[in-house]
Amino acid sequence: MKANFDVILAYNKPRAEAFLSDIEGKNPLFIATIATTETGKIPGLSAAGQNPDFTDFTPPADAELLLLGKCKSIQGVPITPDGIPTPGLISMSALRLADIPVVIANAGCKVKPQVPFIDLGGNSGRDIRTGSSVDNVEEVIERAKVAGKQFAKTSGYLVISESIPGGTTTALGLLSALGINAAGKVSSTLSLNPHNLKVDVVQAGLRAAGEKFGSLNSNPLKAVSCVGDPMMPALAGLVIGAAKHVPVLMAGGTQMTAVLALINALNPEALCNVAIGTTRWVINDVSSDIRGIVCQFCDVPILAADLNFGDSVYPGLKVYETGLVKEGVGAGGASIAAMVKMGGAVNKNLLLKAIERNYSVLMSMK
Amino acid sequence: MKANFDVILAYNKPRAEAFLSDIEGKNPLFIATIATTETGKIPGLSAAGQNPDFTDFTPPADAELLLLGKCKSIQGVPITPDGIPTPGLISMSALRLADIPVVIANAGCKVKPQVPFIDLGGNSGRDIRTGSSVDNVEEVIERAKVAGKQFAKTSGYLVISESIPGGTTTALGLLSALGINAAGKVSSTLSLNPHNLKVDVVQAGLRAAGEKFGSLNSNPLKAVSCVGDPMMPALAGLVIGAAKHVPVLMAGGTQMTAVLALINALNPEALCNVAIGTTRWVINDVSSDIRGIVCQFCDVPILAADLNFGDSVYPGLKVYETGLVKEGVGAGGASIAAMVKMGGAVNKNLLLKAIERNYSVLMSMK
Numbered sequence: 001m002k003a004n005f006d007v008i009l010a011y012n013k014p015r016a017e018a019f020l021s022d023i024e025g026k027n028p029l030f031i032a033t034i035a036t037t038e039t040g041k042i043p044g045l046s047a048a049g050q051n052p053d054f055t056d057f058t059p060p061a062d063a064e065l066l067l068l069g070k071c072k073s074i075q076g077v078p079i080t081p082d083g084i085p086t087p088g089l090i091s092m093s094a095l096r097l098a099d100i101p102v103v104i105a106n107a108g109c110k111v112k113p114q115v116p117f118i119d120l121g122g123n124s125g126r127d128i129r130t131g132s133s134v135d136n137v138e139e140v141i142e143r144a145k146v147a148g149k150q151f152a153k154t155s156g157y158l159v160i161s162e163s164i165p166g167g168t169t170t171a172l173g174l175l176s177a178l179g180i181n182a183a184g185k186v187s188s189t190l191s192l193n194p195h196n197l198k199v200d201v202v203q204a205g206l207r208a209a210g211e212k213f214g215s216l217n218s219n220p221l222k223a224v225s226c227v228g229d230p231m232m233p234a235l236a237g238l239v240i241g242a243a244k245h246v247p248v249l250m251a252g253g254t255q256m257t258a259v260l261a262l263i264n265a266l267n268p269e270a271l272c273n274v275a276i277g278t279t280r281w282v283i284n285d286v287s288s289d290i291r292g293i294v295c296q297f298c299d300v301p302i303l304a305a306d307l308n309f310g311d312s313v314y315p316g317l318k319v320y321e322t323g324l325v326k327e328g329v330g331a332g333g334a335s336i337a338a339m340v341k342m343g344g345a346v347n348k349n350l351l352l353k354a355i356e357r358n359y360s361v362l363m364s365m366k
Numbered sequence: 367m368k369a370n371f372d373v374i375l376a377y378n379k380p381r382a383e384a385f386l387s388d389i390e391g392k393n394p395l396f397i398a399t400i401a402t403t404e405t406g407k408i409p410g411l412s413a414a415g416q417n418p419d420f421t422d423f424t425p426p427a428d429a430e431l432l433l434l435g436k437c438k439s440i441q442g443v444p445i446t447p448d449g450i451p452t453p454g455l456i457s458m459s460a461l462r463l464a465d466i467p468v469v470i471a472n473a474g475c476k477v478k479p480q481v482p483f484i485d486l487g488g489n490s491g492r493d494i495r496t497g498s499s500v501d502n503v504e505e506v507i508e509r510a511k512v513a514g515k516q517f518a519k520t521s522g523y524l525v526i527s528e529s530i531p532g533g534t535t536t537a538l539g540l541l542s543a544l545g546i547n548a549a550g551k552v553s554s555t556l557s558l559n560p561h562n563l564k565v566d567v568v569q570a571g572l573r574a575a576g577e578k579f580g581s582l583n584s585n586p587l588k589a590v591s592c593v594g595d596p597m598m599p600a601l602a603g604l605v606i607g608a609a610k611h612v613p614v615l616m617a618g619g620t621q622m623t624a625v626l627a628l629i630n631a632l633n634p635e636a637l638c639n640v641a642i643g644t645t646r647w648v649i650n651d652v653s654s655d656i657r658g659i660v661c662q663f664c665d666v667p668i669l670a671a672d673l674n675f676g677d678s679v680y681p682g683l684k685v686y687e688t689g690l691v692k693e694g695v696g697a698g699g700a701s702i703a704a705m706v707k708m709g710g711a712v713n714k715n716l717l718l719k720a721i722e723r724n725y726s727v728l729m730s731m732k
Binding site: 027029067068099100101102103106112114115116117118119120121143144146147150151153154155 | 393395433434465466467468469472478480481482483484485486487509510512513516517519520521
């Protein structure tokens with residue numbers, strides 16, 4: 001047990017501890033995989049944007065925030081309808097504290113970020129209720145594998161994150177198509193998790209595709225193309241390409257379980273070199289169950305950054321403790337990577353101070 | 367003097383030697399900056415493609431060759447009208463021998479490569495005879511700086527190369543607009559260098575833009591947008607962003623002198639951490655004069671891979687000794703990086719053997 005890091009070993013403690021030891025002293029590269037879908041615009045599903053149409057701007061704005069320390073595609077930073085700032089603020093603060101390099105992988109955004117990004121040949125996703133939500137699944141996976149392999153050569157390990165509004169609903173979609181029971185278990189940016197709406201949307205998608213729970217368990221590519229999102233093939237390909245060579249921390253909440261399931265179906269040996277890195281807010285969330293999804297098909301460990309904003313002087317940050325937002329843009333994984341890279345010189349208190357400093361600067365720029 | 371590397375210190379020997387010492391023991395990242403222009407299609411200017419229209423496919427095919435070991439956008443590999451294979455074959459062989467990671471930066475290609483690439487926000491270039499050849503010059507430079515800074519954090523040094531047919535003519539264009547005398551000094555893929563045609567094309571471009579020799583020497587961005595190409599702002603931005611943090615080997619022939627001139631005009635201090643890496647064929651070329659361009663405005667050292675294909679069993683490679691092709695896709699810089707990374711375990715003979723092996727495999731795939 002690494003008592004000197006503010007990291008919780010949340011699932012499969014022996015492998016979680018081994019993963020943590022393995023990445024100590026290594027230089028990480030952080031890859032943010034961004035995409036948008038029409039699914040994210042279904043009213044009531046996601047809070048990752050001021051209003052549903054705004055979700056097209058959230059991932060590119062997150063990408064800009066990570067690379068530039070401010071957004072270009074929007075004024076200020078992405079916020080929820082209640083004004084809560086994007087978890088990208090946490091990621092950006094952590095990555096800067098530890099001087100961790102960042103690459104943006106565009107898996108399919110309607111609005112392109114105004115910063116350099118890797119194009120993986122994907123398009124923005126359609127509403128999964130069409131039963132045909134993602135293009136080029138196989139090609140994107142192949143390209144992402146090539147990129148993951150090259151980036152693995154540059155770094156001691158990779159931290160691969162996502163920013164895709166509505167992503168927990170498409171996660172439920174893919175998991176359901178693959179026969180993994182995730183209804184009531186996926187997380188939400190909202191404090192009141194709209195589980196019934198998510199289930200209805202996924203059922204509609206499976207019906208439209210002529211499929212049902214588990215019917216695509218031997219056809220994972222089709223499962224993604226029917227009821228998944230564009231982030232999934234990109235992130236899975238990056239992980240598969242990299243994990244043969246270096247450890248990979250998959251930075252996200254329950255969305256990552258869908259990517260894990262996809263990797264498990266395509267290339268299960270990649271999972272030997274992988275962990276999920278998330279936040280305390282996800283693993284302590286009573287309205288979702290990340291462990292309960294993962295344990296159905298693999299023993300990939302889960303690490304969680306022990307973030308706590310309860311003492312923050314800013315109400316916009318303090319509110320994270322009420323269960324809003326919870327995770328995104330690799331906030332948990334970036335925090336873990338920063339703490340491990342800095343050998344304990346960065347802890348959760350220092351991180352909160354940096355986040356508050358950046359929050360204050362960004363709010364004054366609005 | 368590093369007697370154990372097959373590297374010629376071709377210009378500013380003290381700094382060339384210091385640069386070589388500086389990169390020893392460091393892990394490089396190779397970035398190939400690709401773009402296309404209508405200038406490259408002017409008959410008689412470039413041999414970087416089977417015929418002028420084919421030049422749109424040469425840079426994406428080179429990118430695919432580097433990442434996949436074979437092309438997807440075309441059958442076989444890019445060749446000259448005479449059937450001589452792309453210098454990308456040299457780069458690919460060198461990079462694979464030394465397991466050097468590769469990133470493709472798309473600075474503006476009409477045909478997108480079917481591999482992952484960094485999008486820098488540029489477009490394919492127009493014919494410089496329009497006097498308005500490149501879009502978004504400033505934005506591309508800014509984005510490329512951001513990318514260069516991030517990649518510098520992942521690697522001990524960067525090797526940044528180009529693939530752009532017709533690039534020596536646009537190099538003459540930019541150099542002329544900046545008041546650097548390069549007429550008769552730029553290199554060529556052809557063995558008979560069409561200097562008069564290049565000068566005519568550049569004169570037409572300057573005239574169309576309402577400019578003349580040296581008239582844009584205090585407006586380098588406009589000089590690029592009038593008579594340059596899309597590779598220039600991308601490559602210059604990558605170098606400026608990276609050279610503050612790590613050494614940068616600019617891998618190319620006389621085209622790199624135009625990029626050097628652009629960097630010199632925008633951010634001269636970046637040149638302190640930079641060298642040109644090219645081939646013996648360029649520095650020994652009697653129809654061009656790379657040193658005679660560089661010495662007009664800076665003392666950046668020139669290193670040259672001491673490649674010699676005279677003993678090759680393949681006529682398609684042997685012909686490099688007659689002055690065809692000479693350089694491209696960072697062939698010289700990749701060879702230098704491979705030899706230095708492998709600590710002398712890779713020399714020019716071993717490299718030729720690897721190139722012949724790959725050549726034979728690729729030719730049999732046609």
